[in-house]
Amino acid sequence: MKRSSRDTDAADGTFVLERFLPFRFSVLSNRMTRAIGRITRRVGLSAPEWRAVAVLGRYGAVTANTVVERTAMDKVRVSRAVARLLKSGLITRRSDPSDRRRAILDLTVAGRSIFRQVAPLTLAAEAEMLADLSAEDRATLLRTFDKLEARVPPDPHPID
Amino acid sequence: MKRSSRDTDAADGTFVLERFLPFRFSVLSNRMTRAIGRITRRVGLSAPEWRAVAVLGRYGAVTANTVVERTAMDKVRVSRAVARLLKSGLITRRSDPSDRRRAILDLTVAGRSIFRQVAPLTLAAEAEMLADLSAEDRATLLRTFDKLEARVPPDPHPID
DNA sequence: TATTGTTATACTCTATAACTATA
């Protein structure tokens, strides 16, 4: 029985790493992360810092918890990114008067300036990556991501 | 001008992290890696170790350099995975008589047994992840990966 | 001189738990 090289790998039970989708996701995701990292590092931002800045740039003053939800980072990582961003003067933190456990974060003028500088660069890099895809391929890719994200859950573990 | 929530984000120049494809790749890839990691950890293999075993299980006795090429890991990572696999008795290493700088790696009987045990489990997990995708969606996804991999290169840096 | 592979070191990430302060 003939099979083309484009088949998925499960068909005959042979495991071929180069066709294994979680592996391909990992390799491609790492490449993309580094490509974006080269942009954000030009303004001194690590990936977690850029994620936090991006959420604040989009949604304005929100709590750390909102940053946690929107960035898919845990609260420890957010807390550390926030500490670094405070030190470099890109964000402010004030406690929410209505619940003083909460910290409300926002971009400073400098932070907003960085956001406005970096956002278009990262969007251009994304567009570069997608340049060979037709409109239909893109639409399918977005639908596929929705389905995969629903199907592969964010871990059974995180009790917290 | 109306736009649906499914549009890509670049359209109006607003950066929305949750729609930014490198971010979605990163989150989904991490979830997949952990799902596969839960399987390979049951037999005591880390992700790098499993990658090396998978290449040897598929291609038989090959040099460390071949493992480097096929796993997208650098030689340091491969060297360390190999050291751990030697210690746990899953692979053998002998020097290539025709070029004694080269080390030829192969699975032991125990290693082959683990490969045969784990490979179908990971393929089943992959199939689970893809379960909601139509045949057409899958075909498009594979083509899309080919295009993205060609478009997003494996780093300008690695001089070595 | 170049190549195959190993070792050393430092740095970043990740995971977990313990902690403070509020509620």
Place this chain on the structure above:
DNA sequence: TATAGTTATAGAGTATAACAATA
């Protein structure tokens, strides 16, 4: 007793360079 967020610590992963053996 629960929640928002911080701090501590240990482990895994990553990056770089220096190195030994061989070609």
